[in-house]
Amino acid sequence: MTKVVKPVDAAGLVLIRAGARGEPEILLGRRHRNAGFLPDIYVVPGGRVDAEDHDSSGFAEALHPAVAASLLSGGSRRPALAFPRAALRETLEETGLLVGETGMAEDAAGIPVWQAYRAAGIAPDFASIDFICRAITPVTSHRRYNTRFFLADGAQAVGSVNSNGELEDLAWRPVSALSALNIVDVTEYVLKEALRRWQARSPTGAEPPKLLNYRNDIMTLSRHRTRG
Template sequence: MGFLPGIHVVPGGRVDPEDAEAGPGTPHPAVAAQLGPRWAAYLNAAIRETFEETGLLHSAPATDPEKGDFRMLKGAFRGQNRQPNYADLDYLCRAITPTGSHRRFNTRFFLGNGENAVGTMAGNGELEDLAWIPSSKLGELTLVDVTEYVLKTALWRWENRIPIGSEPAKLLNYRNDTLRLSIMRKP
């Protein structure tokens, strides 16, 4: 609410130290390659922030309950006999805010299948107007350019059943207040 008040956004936040520990499961190899050695930190942060802000846990049934003792949200996973669903997350893009912004972000955006999210939509209060919104209403939302790109790209990939890892993530950054889009280079 302190950043972009009145604007519709997707859940997000920073990588915390406990996010670095990989849980059971592995990401799609192309996604892991694009993210580099810190893949677990980025994917865990995405799963954790989504859970904290929406109450929805992007997960899969636990295959080995003994491996479910990692620090990131272990209570939420263990309580439902779940584990992170890394393999279902696709890497959409990385966005870097303009140098003149009063709050700078270097953010990565991911797409996961909502059918693999368990829980009840009820966030921690960080997001207002928390709801599933039909894609037909996208044009009625107040969005910043990065969020609009992320939502349109996610919708296009979902509608066209683009396989996870088959499209390289894009880099969105600004030059002279103009949004630029380029293909990500490997880390």
């Protein structure tokens, strides 16, 4: 009998902006062909939640109450802010981009990601980060993740795209070009939902996140329950 691997907590960030011709653009990169998980697949920046993501950034960290409530559900004992902190950290590490507005922290944490924000005079805008969905890798996978996907305004991305090697062919891509990319079903749903919210200018926290799970290796959607 095959042992089921316990999912690892992770976070991903969808960045969408208006392109030069008005068409929405999404930041995507291709995982290396030798990657142990989803090789040669296009994904948004993201990765596992680390212990350092439990610590305060030193910036204002007021999540929208509905987003915070949703993040506290799902069986995780991590603080709600650990997930958006991880998404912002992974985005900086993988793409070189800071996401936020001009601002300073009174006492930015000594963790490299927050020191980079401070040095650039950029404050992460936690209050505007929306929670799109939570996705759990199939039980048949040898690597499993319990990933929270977030949406942020790509117009707040500061800096030049500069891959650290984890994501190849990293670039802002017009939505009309996405059909030509190798994208898995979860990412396809996440991008579609993020784009819908972005185009509708849906307020942060106005729509509850969905739970993406698998039954017999077929993706299913259900309500992401929050604690009452």
